[in-house]
Amino acid sequence: MEPIAAEALKLPSRLLYKQQTEALIGKVIGRMQRLDATIQEDTPASIITMDTWDWSQGVGLFSLYLYYKETGDRAVLQFLVDWYERRIAEGLPGKNVNTMCPLLTLSYLYEETGEAEYLRICEEWTAYAVDEMPRTPEFGIAHNAVDNESRNELRGDTLYMTVLLVGRMGMLLGKEYYVQESIRQFLVHLKYLTDPNSGLFMHGWSFEERHHYAGALWGRGNAWYTAGLVDYLDMTELPFGVEMFLLSSLERQVEKLAELQAPSGMWHTLLDDPTSYEETSATAGFAYGILKAIRKGYLSESYRACGLKALEAVIGRIDEDGAVQGVSYGTRMGRTKQFYKDIPRCPMPYGQSMTLLMLVESLKHYYE
Template sequence: MCRKLTALFVLLIPFQFLFAQNNLLKDFPEGFGPKEVGKRLAYRFPDKKHMLHAGKWISYPETFNWTGALKYAKLTKDKVLLSRLEERFEKLTSQEKQLLPIMNHVDLNMFGSLPLELYQITKDKNYFDLGMPYADTQWAVPQKASLQQKEWADKGFSWQTRLWIDDMYMITIVQAQAYKATGDKKYIDRAAKEMVLYLDELQRPNGLFYHAPDVPFYWGRGNGWMAAGMTELLRLLPKDNKDRPRILKGYETMMKSLKDYQRPSGMWNQLIDEPDCWAETSGSAMFSYALISGVKHGWLDKQEYAPVARKAWLALVPYINEKGDVAEVCVGTNKKNDKQYYYDRPRNVGDSHGQSPYLWCIFALLEK
């Protein structure tokens, strides 16, 4: 009898371990649950002031903060929050029309992803009509385009291509949203082709990315944009898409490197490979989003990466203050071939650069 019980116990060990692995991204201590953390962050957004781009238009950090709050409202069926977010958007399209971004830059065209998210939630065609031109003009070459921009377009890429790693979320997200809104594969296909270009040009053998070809530093949030962009594509790309294997390989290589560079605390540094650099929240949250998604969608081995993703989430939450603002967020950062420049970047509290990636993590943790 004793031998039978021992044998049964041995057989159960793998199942117990697997059960524990499955729960790593479900069961959290009090104060760390994605639904409760998400409510603090999502309800913080409607009360925040606009974060403008060059003082003129709704910025990409605010756009993504807004979209993250919408995803939370949709996922949790929070009609009160959804109503508040729609009311704020209605004001943007009536009293604040001057804040709607123009369609002439990668950091501005991404705005289309927001009305397209609203369209998918509400089915209000006004949102569709507002959002789609932002996706379409990203490939429609303007008359005043430069020679280099026309050359990119002639090769089938966006005329807004500039080979900065930030672009691979800015371009990917509006094209992905257009694909979800229309079902037209041209949007996701061209986003995938663009991603392969950036992978081939910027990803290094260790899986990380230079900020740009002439800036050989592994900036945290910049790499986060790549991680999140690949994640968005892998969520949507059909299995038979010709570019999917290349993107998946780039993603897997990056995730392995991120596992190796994760700090003992669970965070990642402003310059990922520099041990004496400071821990930065926005990039760390973007990496966490990519890791959580990879584990839950089966792109990453659960036993190897679920503990990495959980460790990151548990490290990130304490950076949220009592107001629902995230601390230690690197400010907006242009490329510069100067390592000290990245060390010295100011750190903000409540900056939308940091708020939105946390909401992406929450979305990934809550989705089935």
């Protein structure tokens, strides 16, 4: 009888966690959908509100789509459809690395709705990314955006904002060349951005100046890999050797992350600098990527405690209204480490997004 009694003691905690988390998810989603700028922005269009077609909003939209697929919540699906219909009616922005990001979710909405215009837009933009987007030496996608016109710079952000789309569309359209191009981008970015000493990733590399700028091991830049890779592996079919290579990079990264995790469960915006502030979006992205990688068998169970500690820390950063606090604003390439320490913090779509993904993933782990 003792095992039954022990199991009975677990059930209320499990059910309570599920109920509390689902309520928290509702708050986080609701707040994402009505974010307002609380700081003075320095971008041509807001990357805080959800009313703009850009990378920040694109990250948020993708988490909402994954939540819809997990739950079947038709209200979330309708929000997504309405969002894209409004943006398309307004006219889409110019094509660059960052504005590619919302196309990832649109490609899935095409499958949900059968709307031919969605597929046409995705095909047009992906073809541009593959065939026309400016390249660095060794054919890496140059991180060109509205506020950055360097044609010879790699940034880790590109993998999440553009390369996931290329791989996804390769699978959707049956274009193996697109999948192979996405592989090439992962490999060239890892070649130039991986810090050989730690296994973490630098923010960027300049082919013109031949350096890593400030040499910053930037938190959210690393989280794009941790969170992005586990979803990339879901949306593409890769050669076994490539998959193993990417996962070995993930394992080495997470090994170092576990070492650098603060006592609070958070990670600093500069991962190896405890004098820099603890940053929530990176922590949520790490928690999501680590926990999902464990569930998928990509990482050892030994990292579960690290992921759950980060989860609990991020939950502590969600306010009563569902806003995720302690999220650094959009971060350009810094030439000094102090630059990263000075980035302001406020609720952002990607902070809400990474937190949403983390919370949904946590329901598959807690009290198992």
